[in-house]
Amino acid sequence: MRLAERQQGGDSALELKPLSQDVDAIRARSEAPSLDVVQAGSLRRILELSERLPDDWSGMLGPTTLQEDFGALRFQLAYMAYVLALTHAHRLPAAPVVFQKPFDNFIQKILSPDVWTYWHYVSTGRGPFNKSLGELPAQWNPVEVDNIMYSAYVQSMALMYHYLFRDPKYARPGALSFSIKPLFWGEGGKLFLYDETSLNDHIYWNMVERGYLGIACEPNCIFQVCNQIPIIGFRFHDLVYGGNLAREVTDGYLAAWSEFGILNEMGHYNMMIQERERTLITPDQAPWADFWMAALMHAWNPDFVREHYPKQMAAWRMDGPDGTLTIRPVRSIAPNRPELISARDFGWAAVCASEVGDEETLARMLRYADSMLQPTWERGSYYYPRQDEPVNASGMPITMDPHTGNVLLAYARLNVPGGLAKLYDGVWNDEHFAEPAVVGMSSGIDVRQAWFDNATGMLSLAFAPRDQRALAAEFEIGRFWGRGTWTILLDDVAVASGDPGTVLSSTGGIAVRREDERLVIALPLNGLTSVLVVWDRSDAR
């Protein structure tokens, strides 16, 4: 049908230009994705954590000290940035305003000494897997030697940020600075200056020097999973600057690990190699090692990952009530803290299922989380709060840790099949950065849809007030002008139109104006509201 125009009172006399496109047909073709309520709440939790004041880690602290475990701040911050990347790339590509500042906030937060000063202690070694090295001199610089479990997250986040937003902020000399300024000791503190390319180069040459086997986390401990991160960083280096570092390193990685095996004889991912002894260490009860590895390696080695995933999932899965699914509890891997448990086996399994496209397993796991793991709504945010008890009265696992509750289940919920692999391949080109997009927005709003379909010339947006409270909203659409005549539909009713350079008319209680290269739309937001901008392609013919 051709859309009937609806003239609503209250504004000046209007002449809305009839649409030449069949809007129903356009809608059907566009297949614009949108966030459901829980996805929007999961994203909101991450955005809310990104807005915390510096060094406010409330809601992010787990049961271990010294940032040692796999849910430490660096992991939460990095994977929240990755979730932003995946959601922006695959679900809300026309809304950089939602993602850029929060992503940048996470980079700033991971540079905090709260996040990396653990290295001063961990670098001294004498842990269960590096006793043979003796006591090592304490290091302050967190990226100079080893510690790939931190340095690569900084590297990959900075380069990913550059790629996603075409913002060279972290290419400036010294833009990635590791600084600590103690008040009462240290004679002025410590300062180590890098930028995204100098850090990338440093990590690259460390990788070369180790024959591409990988860079250690704690001294002497080369974890497979932690060396997936620099590979992702190298790829974003290549996407931004050109070159083929990622291919070189992955070829070298496969050759180097052929000596040991990426998998053990049971088909599980080998956890780590002791660098000095060149011996494998792989616990026999480590579901996280399978799922974390698979979720990340799927970026560059998807066929291998998908080949082995079904057997790995079958080995660890456990049926829950009412058709739900969880991961069976295993022993803690911390040799001196056997009481330590976390939900990360579950969390990484869900992430892995989302990445390999095992949608049935993912849906069953998310149903388990939503029924058993204290799902919580808080000011528009959806997350699972920390729970230190291992099982409920029925013996089902109910532990929750901040990394899983804030980040991993949001990752699983917001990812798309092959999401990281597609991001790794490169999702955008110059065309994307010329397309119209939401570049400004007033506060208190969730973006539920933001998709520009170049084939139909349609920008599909949907907004909702956070907390369901009505508010006056304002949006700025950049790269708007010069595309032909256009019409704006509010919940499928035409309410404004214009030509390639000016606003000609508006009605229906919304105000539309041009500001420089942007179109600004002001409207009352009472609930989920669709805003559709349609450019008339017949003008171009």
Add this chain to the structure above:
Amino acid sequence: MPGSCPRLASTSEIGGDFALIDHYGRPVTKADYAGRYMLLFFGFTHCRVVCPRALGRISEALDLLGTSACLIQPLYVSVDPARDTPAVMKAFLCERFPRFVGLTGTEEATTAAKSAFRVFAQRRDDADDADGYAMPHTALTYLLDPDGAFVTHFPDTIDAPGLAARLRDILDMSR
């Protein structure tokens, strides 16, 4: 963005001087090759696959450069000095890769050279080798300018025409 010049390394991090023995038995440092570009490849003469492939590729690329090849000195640095004496290297290179000068030295001297170029090499048992071991190693090719400063490096995946094209571009830029 893609297509721009990759920044692969901080030049201050890679390279440095070396003090080795050439395959004629003479002590040499980087200064002995000043005035020409240096193309370094680290390896060992018992290498069955990686080194012959790389040395052949570099030789072919230099052939493709024609007379410009005289501006470049290819150097083959041993990571296996226990077996790669100057005489062994001379025999290996003169017969198969005559453009190259082989460099070897004491364990300490070759280790220092490897470290300067961030080269990985590690002895590993190899039943197919007559002496029972091999030395898996980094397969990068390093280019130094006529002053001995690191310019760039090339991965093992580059082919001879590609390497020749990159070298020609660099030579042209310096003219």
